[in-house]
Amino acid sequence: MNKNAVHLLMLEKLEIDLDVLQRAAQTAYEAATHAENIAENKYDTLGLEASYLATGQARRVEEIRQALKQCRAMALAPYDAASGIQIGALIELEAENGTTQWLFLAPDAAGLKLDHGGQTVTVITPRSPLGAALLGKQLDDEVQINVGGAVQVFSVCETL
Numbered sequence: 001m002n003k004n005a006v007h008l009l010m011l012e013k014l015e016i017d018l019d020v021l022q023r024a025a026q027t028a029y030e031a032a033t034h035a036e037n038i039a040e041n042k043y044d045t046l047g048l049e050a051s052y053l054a055t056g057q058a059r060r061v062e063e064i065r066q067a068l069k070q071c072r073a074m075a076l077a078p079y080d081a082a083s084g085i086q087i088g089a090l091i092e093l094e095a096e097n098g099t100t101q102w103l104f105l106a107p108d109a110a111g112l113k114l115d116h117g118g119q120t121v122t123v124i125t126p127r128s129p130l131g132a133a134l135l136g137k138q139l140d141d142e143v144q145i146n147v148g149g150a151v152q153v154f155s156v157c158e159t160l
Contacts, residue, residue, distance in 0.1 A: 003090040003160045006104050006121050007076055009114045014068045021064060025057035067108035074107055079159045084136040087126065091134060092158040093143070100157060105131055130154075 031050040076088045085091060089105045102121040104114070110131075112123040124131040129145045134156070137143060143154045 001090055001102065001160060003076060006090055006114060006116050009116060010071060010104065010106065010109060010112060010123055013112055013114060014064060014071060014109055018061065018064045018068060021057060021061045025054060025061050028054035028057050070107040071109055081138060084138050085134045085159055090160040091156060093154040094157045096153050105134060
């Protein structure tokens with residue numbers, strides 16, 4: 001597993017998402033401001049709905065733009081056992097049932113799924129319960145989180 005390659009994949013995916021959303025936001029804006037969508041009576045809400053969509057898409061574009069900015073600025077220091085897991089770490093966790101998963105701890109872009117050499121890497125942030133629990137942990141430490149009233153336990157197998 002290569003942390004730099006995973007970081008580049010994340011940036012590339014965010015850039016693609018930003019491009020797609022910018023085009024969708026522009027289309028929604030054009031629909032909202034098109035002459036055919038001017039309300040003819042109080043029940044004609046097509047223009048209003050298009051306006052809401054354009055506003056939401058513009059907001060999402062800004063969220064991705066900020067995530068991209070933060071992820072570009074993120075430092076990718078090698079794992080330091082003295083400080084434990086920090087933002088920028090690539091972590092392999094093992095659940096109690098023996099399944100493993102790779103996670104990339106980033107300042108933003110939570111939930112992004114990346115394919116690195118056939119292996120799925122999920123981006124998480126310190127704002128998530130698992131991300132917060134991982135901060136400062138060491139190799140072979142156990143991490144517990146409460147999800148929907150059930151406690152889940154993971155073991156840190158590898159960290160880069």
